[in-house]
Amino acid sequence: MNAIALPVSARDVADARNDKHFRWLLTATAVFVLVTLAGAALSMLWGGRSVLASEGLDFFFSSDWNPVENKYGALVPIYGTVVTAIIAMLIAVPVSFGIAFFLTEVAPRWMRGPVGTAIELLAGIPSIIYGMWGFFVLMPVMREHLIPWLDANIGPLPLIGKLFQGPPIGAGMLTSGIVLSIMVIPFISSVMREVFLTVPSRLKESAYALGATKWEVSWDIVLPYTRSAVIGGVFLGLGRALGETMAVAFVIGNSVGFTASLLEPSTTIAALIANDFGEATETYRAALLLLGFVLFIVTFVVLAIARLMLMNLARKEGNR
């Protein structure tokens, strides 16, 4: 008995040892990924510490960005980032909902696959292509048609008029917002489509059986059921819009002077970094690193909210 069992148990020992090593290796990799990410993020803060020390809170609330005099008030890029992202979401969210509604309820079955794939192809196009397209194609259209019209018709209005006054340059927050919206539509709409498909068909069929229209089923049944995941998808798109670089760098105009008008050149955090970092001096680089750290924290929070919202629906599905 022992004579047979011994060689087997020797092999068992080797197997157990290998298993342990294998497990250690994999765990180490996973932890390594976490640690690298945290380390890289903190190294940005470390790189920008000198500017944070000298500027303090002025970094966030002053609009005086003057590298020559070592003044770094990042209000303009922060404002530009937020405003372009808001414009993008105002356009992208309704359109994405329309596309998801179209793909799940309206379109005939044979059409859903190809149209869905085509929209997702939009997501695969590199962002620099959007930038070049915006620069060479959209900007002339804005300059010659949309901006003069906005300036003449909405510009004189009280309150919101200030946002729509300006010379027809073409580059600015409105143009950037439009390009961004086209970029994030595929992300938001594909999340929405996926979560709409998770709605149990007996819920929808019950509504149809009571005589509900397609719109009522989507708005009153599908949307409430998937609400948290839809918000998650919107935040996912928002995270993209806040951090998008190349597309914006081409069409924002890259000016650090403050302007309320959406039609005049401005800048965003990402575009400013992309434009200036290569030729910047050491202090200026520190300021840009700090700005990058701010962008990282903001997008991290937005994306974390998105994931939590999306997880909500998954949990609901699991409980069903």
Added chain:
Amino acid sequence: MSTIALSARDLAAAKLYRRRRLTNIVAIGLACAAALFGLAFLGWILWTLLAKGLAHLSLSLFTQDQPPPLEAGGLRNAIVGSLMMCGMGVLIGTPLGIAAGTWLAEYGNHRKLGTVVRFVNDILLSAPSIVLGLFVYAAFVMQTGGNFSAIGGSIALAFIVLPVVVRTTDEMLRLVPVQMREAALSLGVPQWKVTMQVLYRSALPGIVTGILLALARISGETAPLLFTAFGNEFFSLDATGAMSAVPLVMYKFAGSGYENWEHLAWAGALLVTLFVLAVSLVARTLLLRNKVAND
């Protein structure tokens, strides 16, 4: 009396019905318009690319280096640089990604650390690429004396590859039926062999799809390369020095105002887009075939 009340109610019902139907028609119309809006922009962008880029695609793109303004030239140095850095990015990111993804699916699935890693990975998946470039600048380029290098660029690209591969490996391994694991384990096969020889074999098409999708994503990336690989006007194979990439050249050339530079930028744009679309189509068909085979 009763007939009048009834007809009033009927009238209200008919009005409500008409309004509901009208809302429905308007909503469906708007949905169609939204889909058309998306498709129109896809068409518009692709058409622009073809109209502006097709005329400048030629063999000299691949045989000549990037020129000074107003001189003839190609994109050879940038194409070679792109291929090298994307290749190195995939080579760095894939093994790490597969290992971390395997840990998530096989060991960390129901543990707190597993939840944290998955959560952070999902965030990394959509983190702004310029921030990843700054990461590598602060954590690698600055630490190595401030020298821009192709290795730095590859690491930045690997940061984009990593979460994609982790995610697909994790998902694909979790799709492998439990019975397959149990069957192998009950034969006395150790866990690491089960993973290497049974699970990977079954999940391979999915994992390859993930790698291809990651490749498609990094081949058009500009922002993470700006302060890591930096760009180089000359042909270079030296991984420790600055290196060019097609998107970097496009960024420099597109708004320059020199006609020949802009032509090269559009040719590069078309080249990159065709590559990206081709790779993602291959990935898609691979995934589709795998799905059908599993059914």
